[in-house]
Amino acid sequence: MELEKMDENEWKYHGEGNKSLVVSHVQHCQVLRFLKFPMELVESNQASEAFCHLQNIVDFGKHIMKPLLGESYVHYGEVVQLPLDFVPRLFLKIQSERPESRCNKIMDTLSGYALCLPNLTRLQTCHFIETQPTLCIEIKPKCGFLPFSSHVSKEIKRRVCRYCMYQRLKVANGKWKKISKYCPLDLFSGNKQRMCFALTSLLQEAQNNLKIFKNGELIYGCKDVHDCLPDLNELAQQLKPFFFPANGLHCKMTVINELINVITTALLSNSDSCRVGDMRRSHFSESRTYCEASHFCKDILRNVKSSQDLKKKKKKKFLYKLLVSKMLVFLKIYSLLPPYCGVTLSLHFMSCRKSLLQIDGPYNEIFTENLLNFHAEDDGSVEYAATKVQQYRVAMTAKDCSIMITLSPYLQEEKPEQSTVINASKSRFAFSVSILDLDPKPYENIPNQFKLDGKIVNYYLKSTQTKQDPASPNIYKENEDCTLVLHAV
Ligand SMILES: O=P(O)(O)O[C@@H]1[C@@H](OP(=O)(O)O)[C@H](OP(=O)(O)O)[C@H](O)[C@H](OP(=O)(O)O)[C@H]1OP(=O)(O)O
Numbered sequence: 417m418e419l420e421k422m423d424e425n426e427w428k429y430h431g432e433g434n435k436s437l438v439v440s441h442v443q444h445c446q447v448l449r450f451l452k453f454p455m456e457l458v459e460s461n462q463a464s465e466a467f468c469h470l471q472n473i474v475d476f477g478k479h480i481m482k483p484l485l486g487e488s489y490v491h492y493g494e495v496v497q498l499p500l501d502f503v504p505r506l507f508l509k510i511q512s513e514r515p516e517s518r519c520n521k522i523m524d525t526l527s528g529y530a531l532c533l534p535n536l537t538r539l540q541t542c543h544f545i546e547t548q549p550t551l552c553i554e555i556k557p558k559c560g561f562l563p564f565s566s567h568v569s570k571e572i573k574r575r576v577c578r579y580c581m582y583q584r585l586k587v588a589n590g591k592w593k594k595i596s597k598y599c600p601l602d603l604f605s606g607n608k609q610r611m612c613f614a615l616t617s618l619l620q621e622a623q624n625n626l627k628i629f630k631n632g633e634l635i636y637g638c639k640d641v642h643d644c645l646p647d648l649n650e651l652a653q654q655l656k657p658f659f660f661p662a663n664g665l666h667c668k669m670t671v672i673n674e675l676i677n678v679i680t681t682a683l684l685s686n687s688d689s690c691r692v693g694d695m696r697r698s699h700f701s702e703s704r705t706y707c708e709a710s711h712f713c714k715d716i717l718r719n720v721k722s723s724q725d726l727k728k729k730k731k732k733k734f735l736y737k738l739l740v741s742k743m744l745v746f747l748k749i750y751s752l753l754p755p756y757c758g759v760t761l762s763l764h765f766m767s768c769r770k771s772l773l774q775i776d777g778p779y780n781e782i783f784t785e786n787l788l789n790f791h792a793e794d795d796g797s798v799e800y801a802a803t804k805v806q807q808y809r810v811a812m813t814a815k816d817c818s819i820m821i822t823l824s825p826y827l828q829e830e831k832p833e834q835s836t837v838i839n840a841s842k843s844r845f846a847f848s849v850s851i852l853d854l855d856p857k858p859y860e861n862i863p864n865q866f867k868l869d870g871k872i873v874n875y876y877l878k879s880t881q882t883k884q885d886p887a888s889p890n891i892y893k894e895n896e897d898c899t900l901v902l903h904a905v
């Protein structure tokens with residue numbers, strides 16, 4: 417990429433989330449990821465802080481998430497400075513393609529900084545787009561286990577996962593139209609039957625948890641609640657040349673089942689080495705491995721070994737690793753409360769401590785070593801409390817990340833390693849797995865997470881325990897049921 421010769425016509429809108437907007441190069445396997453800001457903050461110094469913010473994201477990916485999750489999965493990219501006139505032109509070009517629900521934030525057109533990353537919807541071995549057809553499945557799996565701490569005060573949290581509980585609140589709020597049958601515990605179970613059920617449920621109700629790209633173009637998934645592309649027939653048509661290259665008649669479900677099997681195989685593939693082994697594994701046995709709200713047949717659920725299998729037999733599996741890093745949440749909100757309060761109080765009296773404790777970075781090797789020191793004893797120090805808070809923040813990042821599985825029909829003349837090939841019934845694929853959206857979560861956001869957790873649990877209990885009054889619509893009122901901001905829930 418020649419930074420001084422940037423042409424907006426060589427870039428197109430690719431996608432966005434809550435915090436960033438992504439454009440992809442029409443020819444090269446590259447994307448630019450821009451920060452987004454709420455409208456009212458655009459004129460303030462937010463934009464000028466963009467460089468530090470982006471550099472922190474890169475460092476966090478490089479020094480923390482990459483060692484934790486594995487070398488080959490994490491692509492942290494680099495901060496690039498773009499010509500100042502290029503970004504506003506690009507903004508004008510793509511603005512009309514943005515989903516309405518995301519337009520409450522504006523992309524950063526002032527700082528001139530962005531992250532340059534490989535386009536993960538393309539196979540990472542090819543540098544030019546036109547070389548090979550690719551299929552990419554992006555899954556945002558969310559949190560795949562139930563808390564087991566003795567501090568859990570609301571018993572329901574031990575039985576129903578956060579995702580399933582949150583579904584009710586999201587539908588009541590109008591964020592999505594229908595409750596999804598997807599449950600992260602099914603996906604992370606390591607049990608093929610449950611994983612297939614989870615993936616089928618994602619295909620039926622994709623929400624923001626599933627996207628499918630063909631040759632880098634979004635062909636399946638919801639941009640927002642009003643703009644869903646959930647046509648399975650159309651999807652099967654698009655997928656057919658990948659799974660049944662010799663043509664012939666194949667029904668929709670045959671093609672979709674091929675897709676589901678290939679995704680399951682990729683998720684259960686062996687992973688490369690990482691620091692997850694340092695973490696406490698014993699907590700697996702303490703946690704229940706199925707969620708009571710899962711729509712997967714409940715009788716079968718009680719009999720399958722699921723996560724125990726994943727634990728005993730599949731420590732090297734990609735899925736296991738992701739689950740364990742999410743399990744850093746074993747600190748959970750309850751036991752996090754004392755350290756969080758301790759750190760906040762200490763910062764209140766000595767604001768200079770913020771940099772000493774590396775709350776906003778730098779996310780370097782020292783930060784990583786402190787973070788992974790799980791065996792330290794609680795000596796009552798603010799440093800110990802800060803480590804606990806940082807572990808929680810890393811877990812929050814892992815909870816919110818996405819997985820991208822990229823497949824490309826395997827060409828006979830290429831000789832990829834066996835471990836990077838997946839066999840379907842009538843085709844073979846070279847594949848890669850990547851993890852994206854590994855940004856550090858702001859320290860300041862912790863109280864909001866507490867508050868949201870309380871709302872989710874309260875709304876779930878209310879909607880499942882009381883009979884719906886037919887006269888009152890099922891609309892959640894913002895001022896109801898909020899637990900105290902720092903209340904253990
Ligand atoms: O808190 P959650 O579970 O709703 O997760 C948020 C996501 O909502 P989801 O439930 O996946 O639709 C939310 O996703 P959407 O904007 O809803 O697509 C963001 O990922 C948000 O992260 P950030 O604050 O932008 O860094 C996520 O927030 P945090 O991970 O920062 O809490």
Ligand SMILES: Nc1ncnc2c1ncn2[C@@H]1O[C@H](COP(=O)(O)OP(=O)(O)OP(=O)(O)O)[C@@H](O)[C@H]1O
Binds near residue numbers: 433435537853
């Ligand atoms: N390196 C990449 N290659 C290809 N596509 C990408 C890449 N990075 C991001 N995307 C696409 O852009 C979308 C938005 O990116 P991302 O998830 O990083 O945004 P975000 O604002 O941080 O999300 P969130 O709402 O979860 O905070 C992703 O869902 C993915 O489809």
